[in-house]
Amino acid sequence: MRLSGQTAIVTGAARSIGAAIAQRFAREGAKVAIVDVANPELAEQVVAEIVQAGGEAMFVRADVSRRADVEAMVQAVAGRFGTVDILVNNAGIDPRKNWLEITEEDWDRIMGVNVRSQLLCSQAVFPYMKERGRGKIVNVSSVTFLTGQRNLLHYVSSKGAVIGFTRALAREVGEHGITVNCLMPGAVLTETELARFSEEELDASATMLAAAQCFSRRENASDLEGAFVFLASEDSDFITGQTLNVDGGWMFH
Numbered sequence: 001m002r003l004s005g006q007t008a009i010v011t012g013a014a015r016s017i018g019a020a021i022a023q024r025f026a027r028e029g030a031k032v033a034i035v036d037v038a039n040p041e042l043a044e045q046v047v048a049e050i051v052q053a054g055g056e057a058m059f060v061r062a063d064v065s066r067r068a069d070v071e072a073m074v075q076a077v078a079g080r081f082g083t084v085d086i087l088v089n090n091a092g093i094d095p096r097k098n099w100l101e102i103t104e105e106d107w108d109r110i111m112g113v114n115v116r117s118q119l120l121c122s123q124a125v126f127p128y129m130k131e132r133g134r135g136k137i138v139n140v141s142s143v144t145f146l147t148g149q150r151n152l153l154h155y156v157s158s159k160g161a162v163i164g165f166t167r168a169l170a171r172e173v174g175e176h177g178i179t180v181n182c183l184m185p186g187a188v189l190t191e192t193e194l195a196r197f198s199e200e201e202l203d204a205s206a207t208m209l210a211a212a213q214c215f216s217r218r219e220n221a222s223d224l225e226g227a228f229v230f231l232a233s234e235d236s237d238f239i240t241g242q243t244l245n246v247d248g249g250w251m252f253h
Contacts, residue, residue: 004029012091026055170241186247214249
């Protein structure tokens with residue numbers, strides 16, 4: 001198992017990509033902290049599934065855009081599992097809105113969840129990683145940074161900021177043996193998308209993606225698991241500041 005003996009924090013892990021990462025990390029031997037704020041019941045279900053399969057997991061409810069919540073969360077994880085070796089900054093929101101209607105509150109909210117949270121979580125886990133002389137931070141961006149996307153200007157801007165944050169943080173912490181990389185998912189079919197769009201809209205999206213991607217099928221959260229494990233494992237010890245695009249060949253980057 002590639003993550004045996006490691007402790008991982010995965011934010012936004014109650015469903016979709018985050019849940020898939022957490023469950024795969026557990027199968028690879030990691031002790032996993034499921035962090036979420038909006039979906040506690042789903043988060044507890046992910047924990048139960050991991051434990052039932054023989055893994056170790058805990059749920060911490062935290063708003064990762066708030067420093068006090070983040071610091072308490074990391075302390076709880078370290079108190080339970082001893083330290084923190086891996087951080088996956090996956091938490092994010094993607095509300096759709098015409099760009100002319102985006103308010104200051106809209107902008108600040110999405111930047112808080114999608115970008116500030118990554119700073120706060122990275123700051124909070126840094127002392128544990130520094131003490132051990134190694135650590136893995138994996139941030140989550142989006143292929144929309146490359147494509148642009150109507151009605152998602154604030155979201156796309158936040159995901160571009162994540163890439164800049166990744167590169168700058170890699171410079172800051174490399175001397176301590178900590179790698180910082182970014183994963184850029186494509187058009188992952190999520191529960192939110194299934195609830196948000198009609199069957200006709202989903203079919204139209206599938207047709208468009210089939211023409212745009214090298215692979216004709218829709219991307220699933222499970223398609224990302226291997227890349228996350230790679231970036232969280234010792235296999236990527238000499239890779240840092242990089243962005244890995246996992247989108248089925250939609251955009252070449």
